[in-house]
Amino acid sequence: MKKVLLAVSAFALFAGPALARDQIRIVGSSTVYPFTTTVAENFGKTSGMKTPVVESTGTGGGMKLFCAGAGDDTPDMTNASRRIKKSEFEDCAKNGVTDIIEIKVGFDGLSIAASKDAPDMKLTKQQIFLALAKKVPDKDGKLVDNPNKMWSDIDASLPKEKIEVLGPPPTSGTRDSFMELGMEPGAAKFKSLEDLKKADVKAYDAVWKSIREDGAYVEAGENDNLIVQKLQANPAALGIFGYSYLEENTNTIKGTEIEGVLPSYDSISSGDYKLSRPLYIYVKKQHVGQVPGMAEFVAEYVSPNALGNDGYLADKGLITLPDDQAEKSRAAATAMTTLTIDGLK
Numbered sequence: 001m002k003k004v005l006l007a008v009s010a011f012a013l014f015a016g017p018a019l020a021r022d023q024i025r026i027v028g029s030s031t032v033y034p035f036t037t038t039v040a041e042n043f044g045k046t047s048g049m050k051t052p053v054v055e056s057t058g059t060g061g062g063m064k065l066f067c068a069g070a071g072d073d074t075p076d077m078t079n080a081s082r083r084i085k086k087s088e089f090e091d092c093a094k095n096g097v098t099d100i101i102e103i104k105v106g107f108d109g110l111s112i113a114a115s116k117d118a119p120d121m122k123l124t125k126q127q128i129f130l131a132l133a134k135k136v137p138d139k140d141g142k143l144v145d146n147p148n149k150m151w152s153d154i155d156a157s158l159p160k161e162k163i164e165v166l167g168p169p170p171t172s173g174t175r176d177s178f179m180e181l182g183m184e185p186g187a188a189k190f191k192s193l194e195d196l197k198k199a200d201v202k203a204y205d206a207v208w209k210s211i212r213e214d215g216a217y218v219e220a221g222e223n224d225n226l227i228v229q230k231l232q233a234n235p236a237a238l239g240i241f242g243y244s245y246l247e248e249n250t251n252t253i254k255g256t257e258i259e260g261v262l263p264s265y266d267s268i269s270s271g272d273y274k275l276s277r278p279l280y281i282y283v284k285k286q287h288v289g290q291v292p293g294m295a296e297f298v299a300e301y302v303s304p305n306a307l308g309n310d311g312y313l314a315d316k317g318l319i320t321l322p323d324d325q326a327e328k329s330r331a332a333a334t335a336m337t338t339l340t341i342d343g344l345k
Helices: 002-012 033-046 059-066 086-094 125-132 173-187 191-199 201-208 224-233 243-248 265-270 294-302 312-316 323-335
Strands: 025-028 077-080 100-115 135-137 143-145 165-167 217-219 238-242 253-255 276-284
Touching: 025 033, 025 059, 025 276, 033 077, 033 294, 033 312, 059 077, 059 086, 059 173, 100 173, 100 224, 100 243, 100 265, 100 294, 100 323, 125 173, 165 173, 165 224, 173 201, 173 238, 173 276, 191 201, 224 238, 224 243, 224 253, 238 243, 243 253, 243 265, 276 294, 294 323
Parallel strands: 025 077, 165 217, 165 238
Antiparallel strands: 077 276, 100 238, 100 253, 100 276, 135 143
């Protein structure tokens, strides 16, 4: 409790003239959305203040809104399923958003899931690349349009089913993370692409960053619940979304083994499951002390009651931070530590 109060008092030091708006507005990642919504609902019930409005816009869309400026018509916070990009940080600064607080809140595993009625699948990152890349190396190492129509075209041990993967759009942090954690390592398994990387890194990046557009990959929007519903209706399809959506729907869908490991709370927390990533919230410091309740809301978010190993966000499916990292997040909130461009990509 003492740390929570310290966070509130530190925020209060920066109080300024109140904005016309009296309700916190939060945008961003669909993956972080259920966790932030849970904190918002708890905050509304216990604080006596208005429940914050949380919108699922995708990480990229949230960053655009967050970085558009400061004032009544811009969000106070944004959720992110990846770290803010250097280009986004620069856009923020250009538009007058000069003080950003970055708070890591936990981890998530990128689940590749299917209907419980579907056959079990075991995939490698190389197979994922061969299923979804726009161009792949042929037997001579030459890049060609992806010829794989069936999973069995990639490997005879895989099902004789049409490749159909429902996933997030380019604005999603889940999409960014999937490309970096799944597609890029898959591409690196090919000697011809490793050679290309040494010769022309931009050309190499263009290969692993390009998803096929012939119907094998279906952009399903920012609503991960919609992907879950479509998997239930189509046992032949796979879907890509955050682990919490898998955990909440284990009665109808199941995870796919990647590199010999199934997504689970323990495998993600330990790092054994290799499609995992940190989750963040970003706070617009210029709005703290102006929009009522921001200080108290952030303090609640980082409190042991929410973010602890036995906190209510863990019950919701968040892979909680190790104690030392959780303390760093609380320290960043308490001290209102602002982010610098150093180290951003």
